[in-house]
Each structure stands twice: as structure tokens, then as C-alpha cells.
Amino acid sequence: MHREFLMGNAAIAMGALAAGVELTSGYPGTPSTETLETIAKNRGPDTYVEWSVNEKAAMEVAAGAAYAGARTLVTMKQVGLNVASDPLMSLEYVGIKGGMVVLVADDPGPISSQTEQDTRHYASFSKLPCFDPTSVQEAYEMIQEAFDFSERYGTPVFFRPTTRICHAYASIDVLDPDQYRKHRAEGFVKDSRRWVIFPRLSYAAHQKIEKRNAELKDVFSEYGRNEIFPARGDAEAGPVRRGIAAGGISCALVRDILEEKETAPTLLKVATPYPFPERLALQFLEGLDEVLCIEELDPVIEEELIQITGKYQLSVRILGRLSEDTQVAGENTPDRVRGYLDHFMGREREALPDRGEIPAPPVRPPVLCAGCPHRSSFYAVKKAMKGKKTIFCGDIGCYTLGNAMPLDMVDTCLCMGAGIGIAQGVYRMEPDTTAFAFVGDSTFFASAITGIINAVYNQAELTVVILDNSTTAMTGHQPHPGTGKTMMGDVAAAVDIAAILRGIGLTFVETVDPMKLDQAVDAVKRAAAEKGVKAIIFKSPCAAIIKPGKPLEIDPEKCIGCRKCIKEIGCPGIVLENGKVCIDPAQCAGCGFCAQLCPAGAIGGGRDE
Amino acid sequence: MNKNIVLCGVGGQGTVLASRLIAAAAMEKGLKVMSAETIGMAQRGGNVFSNLRIGENLKAPLLSSGQADLILGFEPGETVRMLHYLKKDGIVVTNTRAVKPTTATLTGSDYDGSDMVAYLKKQISPERLFLVDGEQALRDLGSPRVLNVVLLGAAVRTGVLGLKAEDIEKVMESMIRPQFLELNRKAFLFFNHNHLGFYRYAAIFS
Known part of the structure; x- marks a missing residue:
């Protein structure tokens, strides 16, 4: 140990x-x-x-x-x-x-x-x-x-x-x-x-499972992690005898807060919410008048206790979400739990230091990183489709952040792979809309392929844009079938996205580097003009897994101050210093993308030089 | 004696390493430690925080408002955002240099942190507020990457952590890669070696 x-x-x-x-x-x-x-x-x-x-x-x-x-x-x-x-x-x-x-x-x-x-x-x-x-x-x-x-x-x-x-x-x-x-x-x-x-097996198994789970209620009542903490001090002295039931981190927070006081009500810690430790709960409820349930997400402990009070005809009031004593959504912060406990115990919250009028700190929404290829991909599609009736269906990954201004390129996002299907549904109702579905490489393998087959089979009009940054970026850069690496450290044959798409029957499948703006825009225009299901694979590695290039520089002599670079791509590497557009060398990844849209040719340096 | 600490800043400033160094030093002394960190998407330019707790009989890693003995702020606005955690006689050590939000350029925000520093000076009594000009310190040290240990050094000097500089130095050896160790040690001891500097950078306002 x-x-x-x-x-x-x-x-x-x-x-x-x-x-x-x-x-x-x-x-x-x-x-x-x-x-x-x-x-x-x-x-x-x-x-x-x-x-x-x-x-x-x-x-x-x-x-x-x-x-x-x-x-x-x-x-x-x-x-x-x-x-x-x-x-x-x-x-x-x-x-x-x-x-x-x-x-x-x-x-x-x-x-x-x-x-x-x-x-x-x-x-x-x-x-x-x-x-x-x-x-x-x-x-x-x-x-x-x-x-x-x-x-x-x-x-x-x-x-x-x-x-x-x-x-x-x-x-x-x-x-x-x-x-x-x-x-x-x-x-x-x-x-x-x-x-x-088989159905016959399932019938027998169903009976066995229910019998076992009934047994587990007793087994779990004996399981040491389901526990009753006795009341301390004079908590039981009043006319109403109270108890608390909690699970997960909420239970730890309750225990932390109760620890501060001389008196504390009895606490039921539920470590196995299913099957519920019924016998232990009965023991806990005995002699109590009111129980407050503190848990996150759904009122699972609360509903179990209500069932038990009904089943055994106990006269205990079970409070929590269903009685509107606790909140429906969001996490149980220590402050929130403290509020519940104070209210339940009829205590006043100890006064906090008066901090006067607090100035509002800046809002810091997460944004696509400087040098992120997704920014370039979104921008290319936006530019190519300017003035056309379009829908841009997004998906789950870093690229969901393409919804932020100024890109504003995510019209829908539902769940892994859903953008492909949503785009088809919208197209069915609005055939004059050019439908795009954006999907990352890891999401493509996880759950987009069936949706694309559906589009091909049912003859939809759809442009699939695969944002291939060669990693699962959002969750911290895990390998996936397209990377040619496994978690065992082996080198595997990389599964080829373009070959899959061609195998499904797509004839327009083009792989383009999104960091090359003109080529990217051209590819999108040609794809959109084709009939049927088409695909563009924007391939460029995640900015967080490659060595950054030399930061770009803005030539103040040439800069005309139009701020197009700021207003159109929203890269965190471009900043205003005393009203002048500058590159923040600490942020800039040296990708050189912004240089391509400067009308005055004022941005230079970076990776390619 | 329990210690509750809030570290806060902007993703990429190195709050997690500072939190780990304190935790490791406390563990070396046989103390128990718990912490909660921001992990995930918020690290990309978003505000990040750690709750760090040292002591016996801790049940949960998270703090309520008014419980922190120390707020170690890496950015003045983030220090203000987390100030509600500070207990009545708690200590604030903060960098005074602002990190502009990545969206500031787009939204035309002119945030530079000065309102935040002014507010802190008004709210916190001078003997409990330590203002560190991180940018100046980093320039003197010749590295933009060691703000976390500079601030940690200042925090240890206040004595509020109950840890000595040697305690942190000892754990740095195993937690920081050898090629960066000397620089980090120098940054950590910055205020020890610059006695005058401590007052220059970490001005105690009266």
C-alpha cells in the first residue's frame, strides 16, 4: 500500500x-x-x-x-x-x-x-x-x-x-x-x-433477473458503502425529526458541511441506487418525520424512498425535486447544497463578507484555437456559398465551435453523426436549399457512415464536409481508425476515408488542404454544383498536435485598417493594440491563413517562409 | 489545520502545475489533499480554476463561498471572479496583468484589468493583498512560461500555505523536467533573491 x-x-x-x-x-x-x-x-x-x-x-x-x-x-x-x-x-x-x-x-x-x-x-x-x-x-x-x-x-x-x-x-x-x-x-x-x-431463453432469464435483483436489495442493504450516519448533538430534540438521503458527490458535500456543525441530522448514503438497499432505507426512515433527498440529475433516491414509504405505509414526508425543495437542473455546488441544508434545518446561512459592488470580469467563451484548420474549412464553405440558400448541419467535436461569430457556420447540432441525417431531412422539405453536413474524422468513423449510405440509397442532395484533423481533438487527442495508431502502441493500417466514400458509391470525393483558401473555395463550389451525394475531405492536422510555425507579422505601412482579418475569421492570434491590428506572437500558430485574405497583402511571415 | 486554496486563471497559464506542486509538498508532510480542476473544452482560452484542500477529515474537493484561506490569481479579472470564495481574513495573491479574452478583438472590449485591480485594492486590506506584476517578473527572468511558479513563490512567502520554500523546491525536482528545473527554481525564488523586487513587484499597498 x-x-x-x-x-x-x-x-x-x-x-x-x-x-x-x-x-x-x-x-x-x-x-x-x-x-x-x-x-x-x-x-x-x-x-x-x-x-x-x-x-x-x-x-x-x-x-x-x-x-x-x-x-x-x-x-x-x-x-x-x-x-x-x-x-x-x-x-x-x-x-x-x-x-x-x-x-x-x-x-x-x-x-x-x-x-x-x-x-x-x-x-x-x-x-x-x-x-x-x-x-x-x-x-x-x-x-x-x-x-x-x-x-x-x-x-x-x-x-x-x-x-x-x-x-x-x-x-x-x-x-x-x-x-x-x-x-x-x-x-x-x-x-x-x-x-x-432466444425468446424462450429471455423469458427464463427475465424471471431470474428479477429474482436476483430482489435479492440484491438485501445484499446491498448489508454492503458497507450503503450507510446510515447517526444524528449528532440535539438534532433529534425538536418536534420534527429530520434525515437526509444523498448519493455521489452530493453526499460528500453534505457530509463536509454537516461536519462543521455541532448538531447534524441522520444521513443515508446511497452507494447502490439500483437495486436500492430497501431494508437499510427502512431502518433509516424509522422514526423520521421528514427526509430531504440531495442528488444531482434525476430524483432517483427520492422516488425510491417515496415508493418505500408507500409500500410500507410510513408517514414520512420525502422532500426533494418532486416537492420542489431542490432544483431541477444543474450541478449541486457546495453553495447550493448549503442552501438546501440551511433551509431544511431552519437555519440562517452564516453571513459572507460584504464585497461591495463587484465589477464584471470578462466573458471568456471557448473558441477555435489559433491556426485551427476547422476555421479555414468553415470560412472556405462560407465564402464559396455566399448569397446562396444553404443549411450547415454541424456535429459533435471541436468544430461545434464553428457556431461562434464571426464564422456562424453551425445551424444545427444534435448528437454524434446526426448532422448527416438532419441535412437530408431539411433537404426533403426544402429541395432548393443546398445542404451541407460537417463531420469530424473520429465522428465519421463513430457514427456518420450509415447516414451517408442512407443519403446515397435514398438519392438525397447533400455535400458532406469531412473535417479531417487526424485526431480526436476535443477529448484530448486520441487515435482513431484513420490515424494508423492503436492504444496498444501498434501501427495499424489507416482506414481510408476517401476509399470508404467511394466504396459507398460517391463519385465526387475530393481531398483538399483547407489552409489553401483558393483551392478550398474552388472545391466547395464544384462540389455544390454536382448532383447527388458529394464529399470534400478537408485534411489538415489539428493545430495542437503540430509544432507552431513562426508567428506572422503585419506590415503597418501596408495595413489599410479594414479589419477584414478580424471581422471574417475571428482568429485569437489577431488582436487590436491601441486601435491597430496586430498579431499576438504568443497566440499565433504561424499557419498563414489570414495572409490569404488580406486585401492589402500586409500580412507576412509564418510557416511557409 | 485545514487549508483551502483557490487557484484561478485562463487556460494555458499553468494553474494545474501550481496546484500539483502545492499538493505534492503537502503530501510530503503527511497531509491529505483533495482538489477539483477544470478539464476539457474550457481550457481553450476559457477561465479555469482549481479548488485545493489540505487537511484531515476532508470529504469533498469543492469549496463553498467564504471558505478560501488563499486565492492565487493568475489574472486580475479571474481573481475578482473567484473572490467570493475568500474568507473574511483570507489572503489574495494576484498577477496584475490582464489576459484579454480571445473574443475581445471581435467584440471591441477594452478590458485591461485595471478596474479589477482597483476593485481589489478597495476591497482587500493592504496587508492581505499581494499584487504581482507578472509581466515584469517574466521579462526579468527571460521566460514567458514560468508565471505559475513566480506566483507560487509569492504565495509561499506570505506564509498562508503553511509550507516553506524548501518544501516546494523539493517536490519540483521530481515534477518538473530536468531541462526546465533551473529556470523554474529561479522563478520560484524570484522574490527571495530580489528582496527589493518583492516590494517592487508585489507592492504592499498601505
Whole structure:
């Protein structure tokens, strides 16, 4: 045992390694990404790890290995689970042999996600047990226990941290490598009555699952991480006896705040929201008049407690989201939780120092980096299609930031790969609109290909613009099928995007460097003029993975002060100093793109010189 | 004794390394540490912060308003944004040089941080406010990349962290790549070696 300062995701990864995980698969997604990366960095020779092409593929790979008896971990963010839900829902009926943990990171806020969906609901929907850690240390220990539970009950289990667990750091006690559990898969044993899903099998499995989950309610009532913290001080002295129920980071925040006071109400910590530890909850509710539920996303604990009070006819008022005592959306900040507790306990919040009238600090929205090829791609399309009736369907990735002024080139964004289909739908209703769908290289492989086949098959008019920056940039530069690298460090044959498109039947497929403005504009014009489904691959590496060029310079003699460079592309490398347009050498990537649109030829230097 | 620290700045300024150095030094002394960081898209020119907590019996890494013993600000506007975390008698160490938002040029904003510094001077009593001219310090040091350790050095000097300069220097050896170690050490000790400089750069206003 030794102590390390670890990020939550790294702690989960080290816990999985300590539990003898033999295969890890996943698809990048904030806040889950660092888990798989940490396993890749720290794995022994017997652990296989891969970034799969998407979450569905990752789930299936992990399931297959677990069929063969391996301990497996599959990682994704909450919306990734939607992609993987098809195999998941059936997998519960079939079951697994080796322990299989499905790590899904939820994102209250949301801080970097499309939705505030709650994976605990997926747990009850798919009938998979769910583990919900409250701290980094607990996450490290709990994932090891999750593997044990999974194996013992022959079912995949959810492990659901949230952003404030995933991206927190803590000094935690971890096992030394020689203390790790060694786990060896025995291999796949053929048994068609076990591994082939059929209605008859599913009927029997359904009964078995429900029986097991009823049993797990009791098992989890004994599980030490579900816990009742007794009241302290004279909290029970008043006429109304109160309790708090909480899970995840909210529970840690509640405990932190209660610690400050002499008196504290009793607290139920729910570490397994599904199956719910009913017997423990009954013990907690006994003698209480009011319980406040503090949790993020959906009112899962609250609904469970309401069900229990109904089932056992208890006269306890359960408060929370449904009673409008807590907020519907967003993250539970410490200030928010403090407010809930003060209100519930009838206390006044301690006065904060008076800070007078606070001047508003500047707003800092995220923008495409200086030298980002996406900026150039968007600008080329904008320029080529100026004055035409168009729709620009965007997708998930850094390039969603193309929506910001002055580019303003993202009309829609829904989920991974959706832009391709949305563009087709809009085209059906407005055939005179020239429809464009922008999709990144990693997103192309993950979930855009079927949409393009749909367009070809159904004879849509569509220009697909693939923004190929040779990496999965948004989540921190992971490799993907087009990069020719795998997470095992191997060199693989790079999957050729242009060849895929031609294979589907596209005849207009052109690969262009978006940093060369004239060529890029010309390619867009020609593509738009063609009939059917066409594709342009804008290929230029992410500015964050290549060495920046020499910063550009503006010749003050030549600059006519038109500010076209500022007004049209919005690059953070171009700034105003005392009313004069200048290049900020600390920001400029030396890409030379802005020089191409200067009407006075005043911008020079950079990469090509 | 628990210590609560807020580090704040703009993506790319190196707040995370400063936070890690404090954490590592505290751990060397056998103390427990928790922190919460901004990770992801906000790092691209957005505002970033760390909550760092040192002590026993911590449950969560996040701070409530009015709990911070120290705000270590890398940018005056970001210091003001996080000022609500400062406790009544807390200490502020901040860089006075503004980082303009990447959109400032487009929106025509004339933000230069001076309002923020003026506000801080008005709000925080002089013995608890340490203003560091980061740009000047970096020019003297000859590197634009060491603002984080310059500010950390100033913070350690105030004594509020309960850590000595040697504690940080020791962990720097294992956490900073050898080729950058000397420069970082020099930057960290900048105010020790420039006694007059400390007053020049980290003016204590009375």
C-alpha cells in the first residue's frame, strides 16, 4: 500500500488494474476519457486496451471477452451509453462469465455534454446493478468490489462517477502492483443455450433477473458503502425529526458541511441506487418525520424512498425535486447544497463578507484555437456559398465551435453523426436549399457512415464536409481508425476515408488542404454544383498536435485598417493594440491563413517562409 | 489545520502545475489533499480554476463561498471572479496583468484589468493583498512560461500555505523536467533573491 495523488479517473483505472482487468475498451467522451488512457499507460503485458470505433463496438468487445471469462471494463460518457444501449439491453439477459464493469460518467451541469441524462435510470431500465462513488478514494476501492459483484452474480454492473469525481484529485491509498489480483480468462466455452439469445431463453432469464435483483436489495442493504450516519448533538430534540438521503458527490458535500456543525441530522448514503438497499432505507426512515433527498440529475433516491414509504405505509414526508425543495437542473455546488441544508434545518446561512459592488470580469467563451484548420474549412464553405440558400448541419467535436461569430457556420447540432441525417431531412422539405453536413474524422468513423449510405440509397442532395484533423481533438487527442495508431502502441493500417466514400458509391470525393483558401473555395463550389451525394475531405492536422510555425507579422505601412482579418475569421492570434491590428506572437500558430485574405497583402511571415 | 486554496486563471497559464506542486509538498508532510480542476473544452482560452484542500477529515474537493484561506490569481479579472470564495481574513495573491479574452478583438472590449485591480485594492486590506506584476517578473527572468511558479513563490512567502520554500523546491525536482528545473527554481525564488523586487513587484499597498 502506498499513497498517490490521483485524478478520479486515474484512481478508477488503477482500481481496475488492481482488480485484474484483462480487457478495457471504450470511446472517448468527457468526463470519462482519462480512465482508459491511464489503463493504457499502466497496464501489464496481460491487459489489452483499445479505443473502439464507438461505444456500441466497445460494449460488444468487452462483452465477448467477458463471455470468455475475462474481467473487462468498458468506458464512455453518458450519451455514449445511448449508442451502446442495444447490446447492453440484451446483454443483461444473456449475462457474462468474467466480471464486466460498464463505466459511464455522468455530467451534471452539464459541463461538457449535450444532456443531463442520468445513468442510474439506465440501470433500472436495463436491470443492471449500479455503483455510485462519493469520492476518489471510494471510487478506487468500489470499482474492485464492482468486479467481484459482477462475477458473483454473472451480470455486467454499472459504475457511475460524475464529473466532480472523475476530474477531482485526491491523495489516496492504493495497492502496490505485487498486491494486484491476477485474473486469467479460462476461454470461451461453447454453450448455445447460454450465449445465444432466444425468446424462450429471455423469458427464463427475465424471471431470474428479477429474482436476483430482489435479492440484491438485501445484499446491498448489508454492503458497507450503503450507510446510515447517526444524528449528532440535539438534532433529534425538536418536534420534527429530520434525515437526509444523498448519493455521489452530493453526499460528500453534505457530509463536509454537516461536519462543521455541532448538531447534524441522520444521513443515508446511497452507494447502490439500483437495486436500492430497501431494508437499510427502512431502518433509516424509522422514526423520521421528514427526509430531504440531495442528488444531482434525476430524483432517483427520492422516488425510491417515496415508493418505500408507500409500500410500507410510513408517514414520512420525502422532500426533494418532486416537492420542489431542490432544483431541477444543474450541478449541486457546495453553495447550493448549503442552501438546501440551511433551509431544511431552519437555519440562517452564516453571513459572507460584504464585497461591495463587484465589477464584471470578462466573458471568456471557448473558441477555435489559433491556426485551427476547422476555421479555414468553415470560412472556405462560407465564402464559396455566399448569397446562396444553404443549411450547415454541424456535429459533435471541436468544430461545434464553428457556431461562434464571426464564422456562424453551425445551424444545427444534435448528437454524434446526426448532422448527416438532419441535412437530408431539411433537404426533403426544402429541395432548393443546398445542404451541407460537417463531420469530424473520429465522428465519421463513430457514427456518420450509415447516414451517408442512407443519403446515397435514398438519392438525397447533400455535400458532406469531412473535417479531417487526424485526431480526436476535443477529448484530448486520441487515435482513431484513420490515424494508423492503436492504444496498444501498434501501427495499424489507416482506414481510408476517401476509399470508404467511394466504396459507398460517391463519385465526387475530393481531398483538399483547407489552409489553401483558393483551392478550398474552388472545391466547395464544384462540389455544390454536382448532383447527388458529394464529399470534400478537408485534411489538415489539428493545430495542437503540430509544432507552431513562426508567428506572422503585419506590415503597418501596408495595413489599410479594414479589419477584414478580424471581422471574417475571428482568429485569437489577431488582436487590436491601441486601435491597430496586430498579431499576438504568443497566440499565433504561424499557419498563414489570414495572409490569404488580406486585401492589402500586409500580412507576412509564418510557416511557409 | 485545514487549508483551502483557490487557484484561478485562463487556460494555458499553468494553474494545474501550481496546484500539483502545492499538493505534492503537502503530501510530503503527511497531509491529505483533495482538489477539483477544470478539464476539457474550457481550457481553450476559457477561465479555469482549481479548488485545493489540505487537511484531515476532508470529504469533498469543492469549496463553498467564504471558505478560501488563499486565492492565487493568475489574472486580475479571474481573481475578482473567484473572490467570493475568500474568507473574511483570507489572503489574495494576484498577477496584475490582464489576459484579454480571445473574443475581445471581435467584440471591441477594452478590458485591461485595471478596474479589477482597483476593485481589489478597495476591497482587500493592504496587508492581505499581494499584487504581482507578472509581466515584469517574466521579462526579468527571460521566460514567458514560468508565471505559475513566480506566483507560487509569492504565495509561499506570505506564509498562508503553511509550507516553506524548501518544501516546494523539493517536490519540483521530481515534477518538473530536468531541462526546465533551473529556470523554474529561479522563478520560484524570484522574490527571495530580489528582496527589493518583492516590494517592487508585489507592492504592499498601505
